[in-house]
Amino acid sequence: MSPVTDTGWNEEWAVGCLPPKVDLHLHTTASDGKLSPTELVEQIATTGLRTVAICDHDTIDGLDEAYEAVAKYPDLDLIAGVELSTTLGESEVHMVGLFIDHKDPHLLDTLTEFRGRREKAIWRSVKKLNELGLMIKFERVREIAGGAIGRPHIADALIEAGYIKTRDEAFEKYLGDDGLARTRRSPTTTKEGIDLIHASGGVAVAAHPQTVSGFFDIAEKMAEEGLDGVEVFAEKYSAQDRKKYLDVARQYNLVPVGGSDYHAKGTPDEILPGGVDRPGPASSVIEELQSRRPAR
Ligand code: AMP
Ligand code: ZN
Ligand code: FE
Ligand code: FE
Secondary structure, eight states, X not given: OOOBOTTSOBHHHHHOBSSOSEEEEEOOTTTTOSSOHHHHHHHHTTSSOOXXXXXXXXXXXXXXXXXXXXXXXXXXXXXXXXXXXXXXXXXXXXXXXXXXXXXOHHHHHHHHHHHHHHHHHHHHHHHHHHHTTOOOOHHHHHHHHSSSOOHHHHHHHXXXXXXXXXXXXXXXXXXXXXXTTOOOOOOOBHHHHHHHHHHTTOEEEEOOGGGSTTHHHHHHHHXXXXXXXXXXXXXXXXXXXXXXXXXXXXXXXXXXXXXOOBOOOOOTTOOOTTOTTSOBOOTTHHHHHHHTSOOO
């Protein structure tokens, strides 16, 4: 056992695990991932990962199929997750919920509402693109999405129509923050996101903090709102990057977690789940997250 300090911090958490055994951020075709839940589980089963979480955008629809697929692999644990898009002031924070009850009726109703907001925003983006002369149809974007619709599905429709080559290009030109066809959904606050996750028995984690503008200024506020963890092992963070987020985690008593945020985009630079070139969270964070689940 590694030393647990009197603040409850376990040094193992800071070091993480290489090759990774834990990946707490994966996507499927239920939102904007390219692999079905079964395909994703089959791929994960070929890696050294032992505990994974599927966290699709505003939907839990991939989870039942994923649980069925994972039943074949007794050494692989699946955590039910979700990823919510939230805001705090001007900052956009992707809030990952882990250990949620994916049968909770209030959670399901709220996610349905969030997906409705997605539909509206995507519809408006497509309209803007049409005005710019990029003639894709909303119905086609909807069809490509299948499940929870998002900007990557617009990107896929633009690729299909031959306007661009990659999802990244779509974000650079049209869909990113300064993009010509960017639209905004009605916001859910970080507090509302954290409360929703807690109400369904889960713990709330701030995802890929390097994408959050002003993260270091809002971390304390989110901790006060009940945030449980922060992704320290995310994107292509260097040891130096991780140190900054580890310091925040220590300071505000957040569990340092993370994952690959795998979408199976198929691009050469994509981080693969279970990839051996960067560490994942320590296995012991799982128990800590469990212990932080709210009583219901
Ligand atoms: P949305 O769900 O509509 O807010 O779209 C956000 C999702 O788009 C993110 O979660 C990523 O999966 C994806 N995304 C964001 N930025 C980019 C980018 N620059 N290139 C490709 N995909 C991106
Ligand atoms: Zn995504
Ligand atoms: Fe995200
Ligand atoms: Fe994600």
